[in-house]
Amino acid sequence: MTMAAIWNGETLARSDDTVIVENNHYFPASDVQRGVLVPTETTSLCPWKGTANYYSINAGGAINEDAAWYYPEPKEEASRIKDRIAFWKGVEVVEE
Numbered sequence: 001m002t003m004a005a006i007w008n009g010e011t012l013a014r015s016d017d018t019v020i021v022e023n024n025h026y027f028p029a030s031d032v033q034r035g036v037l038v039p040t041e042t043t044s045l046c047p048w049k050g051t052a053n054y055y056s057i058n059a060g061g062a063i064n065e066d067a068a069w070y071y072p073e074p075k076e077e078a079s080r081i082k083d084r085i086a087f088w089k090g091v092e093v094v095e096e
Contacts, residue, residue, distance in 0.1 A: 003027070007067070007091040008060035012036050014096070019080050021049075025093050026084035029070070037085070042066045049078040057091070064089055 003025050005013040015031035037055035044052045050071050057064040067089035074082050087093060 002096045003093060004096050005032075005087045005091050005093050007057055007064060007087070008062050010036070010059040012057060012059060012068075012087065012091065013085070019084060021078070021081055021086075024086040024088070026070075026081045026086045029083050029085055032085055037068060038063070040066055044069075046071075046078075048075060049081070050075045055085070057087075064091070067091055 002014060002016045003018045004011050013027040013032040015027045018025040018027055036057055036059050038058050040054045040056050042054040050073060052069045052071050054066040055068040057067045068085050068087050070085045071078060071081055
């Protein structure tokens with residue numbers, strides 16, 4: 001099953017190797033388009049996954065603040081999402 005993350009008319013990521021955790025598809029970082037992710041200072045803490053860092057998305061001439069996240073050093077229980085990125089804030093994740 002190939003999944004795609006789409007926002008503002010652009011495909012941000014496409015992969016047949018997503019990992020689903022809490023109803024979110026985590027895409028391998030290598031399957032995310034270069035240049036669409038802008039690092040931010042935002043972080044959040046999940047009790048079992050660890051500390052998430054965020055990216056804003058720059059696509060189609062617009063910015064979607066903090067619309068992607070990843071766990072640079074996930075806790076052991078969440079190790080399968082290391083080096084993976086998930087999306088929200090209006091980003092459509094659809095099966096292709």
